[in-house]
Amino acid sequence: MSYGGYGSSREGGYSNGxxxxxxGYSNGxxxxxxxxxxxxxxxxxxxxxxxxxxxQQHWDxxxxxKFEKSFYKEDPIVTARSQRDVDEFRRKNEITVQGRNVxxxxxxxxxxxxxxxxxxxxxxxxxxxxTPIQSQGWPMALSGRDVVGIAETGSGKTLTYCxxxxxxxxxxxxxxxxxxxxVLVLAPTRELAVQIQQEITKFGKSxxxxxxxxxxxxxxxxQIRDLTRGVEVCIATPGxxxxxxxxxxxxxxxxxxxxxxEADRMLDMGFEPQxxxxxxxxxxxxxxxxxxATWPKEVRQxxxxxxxxxxxxxxGSMDLSANHRITQIVEVVSEFEKRDRMIKHxxxxxxxxxxxxxxxxxxxxxxxxxxxxLRQDGWPAxxxxxxKQQNERDWVLNEFKTGKSPIMVAxxxxxxxxxxxxxxxxxLAPFSLLYSVSCISYHCRRVEWCRALxxxxxxxxxxxxxxxxxLLGPSSGNPGFCCSFAGTLLPGISISALSQHx
Numbered sequence: 001m002s003y004g005g006y007g008s009s010r011e012g013g014y015s016n017g018x019x020x021x022x023x024g025y026s027n028g029x030x031x032x033x034x035x036x037x038x039x040x041x042x043x044x045x046x047x048x049x050x051x052x053x054x055x056q057q058h059w060d061x062x063x064x065x066k067f068e069k070s071f072y073k074e075d076p077i078v079t080a081r082s083q084r085d086v087d088e089f090r091r092k093n094e095i096t097v098q099g100r101n102v103x104x105x106x107x108x109x110x111x112x113x114x115x116x117x118x119x120x121x122x123x124x125x126x127x128x129x130x131t132p133i134q135s136q137g138w139p140m141a142l143s144g145r146d147v148v149g150i151a152e153t154g155s156g157k158t159l160t161y162c163x164x165x166x167x168x169x170x171x172x173x174x175x176x177x178x179x180x181x182x183v184l185v186l187a188p189t190r191e192l193a194v195q196i197q198q199e200i201t202k203f204g205k206s207x208x209x210x211x212x213x214x215x216x217x218x219x220x221x222x223q224i225r226d227l228t229r230g231v232e233v234c235i236a237t238p239g240x241x242x243x244x245x246x247x248x249x250x251x252x253x254x255x256x257x258x259x260x261x262e263a264d265r266m267l268d269m270g271f272e273p274q275x276x277x278x279x280x281x282x283x284x285x286x287x288x289x290x291x292x293a294t295w296p297k298e299v300r301q302x303x304x305x306x307x308x309x310x311x312x313x314x315x316g317s318m319d320l321s322a323n324h325r326i327t328q329i330v331e332v333v334s335e336f337e338k339r340d341r342m343i344k345h346x347x348x349x350x351x352x353x354x355x356x357x358x359x360x361x362x363x364x365x366x367x368x369x370x371x372x373x374l375r376q377d378g379w380p381a382x383x384x385x386x387x388k389q390q391n392e393r394d395w396v397l398n399e400f401k402t403g404k405s406p407i408m409v410a411x412x413x414x415x416x417x418x419x420x421x422x423x424x425x426x427x428l429a430p431f432s433l434l435y436s437v438s439c440i441s442y443h444c445r446r447v448e449w450c451r452a453l454x455x456x457x458x459x460x461x462x463x464x465x466x467x468x469x470x471l472l473g474p475s476s477g478n479p480g481f482c483c484s485f486a487g488t489l490l491p492g493i494s495i496s497a498l499s500q501h502x
Contacts, residue, residue, distance in 0.1 A: 050273075051278075064285070072142035075113055095313060097313050107129070107135060109127070125202070131156035133155045137160035146309065148292075151316070162196070162204075166209060172256065180252050181250070185200075186259065187236070189237065210233070211235065212226035263299050290310075345357075362411070363411065384410045
C-alpha cells in the first residue's frame with residue numbers, strides 16, 4: 001500500500017526521505033538506509049569505567065564559602081487561606097505532600113513571589129496560571145529545602161525547578177575564572193537535555209545567565225569552550241559530564257543547586273553509578289531537587305542517600321498505572337502478524353493526513369527494519385535511535401514535528417527524550433503503536449501527548465500480563481477487561497487476585 005502523495009521508495013522514495021531527494025539520508029549520509037551497512041552511528045557514552053579517574057572529594061563544611069538558598073517569603077494572600085481551603089486546592093489538583101513543614105501551594109504567579117526579572121519572562125510567554133506541580137513545587141524549591149517531585153511527563157516540572165534555579169543563581173557571587181557551574185541539571189537523554197536548555201535560555205536571558213548543554217554523540221569542542229569561558233548552568237547527561245570532569249574541562253566545586261530530572265529513567269538506563277560519582281564531586285550542603293514520573297525503590301534509595309530532610313510533592317496517584325486520559329487498545333498477535341496489523345492501523349489512522357504516528361520498538365535493529373519495510377511500501381517513515389549521529393536525530397525529529405514525515409519509528413530509549421507533551425497544540429503524535437512489549441510499561445505510565453496507544457503483544461510475552469494489566473486496568477474504562485484479557489491468555493492466573501489491582 002502506498003501512502004497517497006508520497007510515492008514508493010522503489011521508485012525513488014519520499015523527496016525528503018532516505019531513498020530519494022536532496023534532503024534525504026542517501027545524499028546526506030553515506031551509510032543511510034540505501035547502503036548495506038545501515039547507520040554508521042553516533043554511539044552513546046561508553047558506560048564502562050566512567051568516573052574511575054575522578055578524585056574523591058573530602059568536604060570541610062566549616063571552611064566552605066557560605067551561600068544563600070532560601071528565598072521564599074509566603075504571600076499574605078497565601079497565609080490568609082484557611083487550612084480547609086489549602087486541603088481542598090490540593091485535593092482538587094491531586095496534590096499530595098510529605099515531609100516536615102511543607103509550604104502551602106500558591107494559586108497564581110504573583111503569589112509565588114518571583115522577582116520582576118523572572119515574572120516579566122513568565123508573562124511574555126503567555127502563561128495564565130501555574131500547573132499543579134508548579135503551584136506546590138515553587139514554594140518548596142524556593143525555600144531552599146531538598147525536594148522530591150513525582151509527576152507525569154508534560155506536567156510543567158521543568159519550569160518548577162528552572163525558575164527557582166534562576167533566582168538561586170542571581171543570589172550567588174559571580175563566577176571567577178576557572179569556576180564551574182552554580183546549577184547542574186542531570187538528564188537521561190540528549191533530547192531532554194536540549195529541551196531543558198531551551199527553557200533555561202528563554203527564562204534566564206533577562207539575567208544574562210549563561211548555560212551549556214553537555215551530552216555525547218557530538219564533538220566536544222563547543223561544549224569545552226562554553227565550560228572554559230564559564231557558565232552558570234550546565235545541563236548534562238551523566239556520561240559526557242564525567243568525561244569532562246575526568247579530563248579537567250570543568251569542576252563542580254561551585255554547584256549549590258543540583259537537579260536530577262527523570263531520575264527513574266536515568267536509573268533504568270544504568271546511570272546510577274555515574275550519578276553517585278557525580279554527586280560525590282558536589283558539596284554536601286547543596287540544595288537537591290529530584291524529579292521523577294515514578295517512585296520505585298531504587299529512586300527512593302537514591303533520595304534517601306543524597307537528599308537531606310527532603311519534602312515531597314506528588315501529582316496524581318503514587319501507584320504505577322497507565323495514563324487515564326489515553327485509550328489503551330491491546331491486541332494479541334503472533335510475531336508474523338505484527339507487521340500486517342501495524343499496516344492495518346496505519347491505513348486507518350492516516351486517512352486523516354493531519355495525523356501523526358509514533359511506532360516504538362525495543363531494539364535499534366527492529367527500528368531500522370520496520371522503517372525500511374514501511375518505506376518500501378510507500379509510507380513516509382523515518383526512525384530515531386541511539387546509534388545515530390546527533391545531527392541525524394535532530395533532522396529526523398524536525399521532519400516528524402513539521403509533518404514532512406508523519407510516521408516516526410523510535411526505540412524505547414531514544415523516545416524518552418522526545419519533546420512532546422499535552423501542552424503542545426496541535427498534538428505532535430496523536431497515535432502510538434507499541435511494537436515491543438519492552439516499551440509498554442514506560443509509555444502507558446508517562447506518555448501525555450497521545451490519544452490512543454496500540455500495544456501489540458505476542459504470546460511469548462503474555463507472561464508479563466499480570467503486571468501489564470495492573471498498568472492498563474484503570475485506563476481501560478472497563479476494569480474487568482484486563483482480568484478477562486489475562487484469564488484468556490493465562491488460564492492458570494488468579495483472576496480474583498488480579499482484580500484487586502484494577
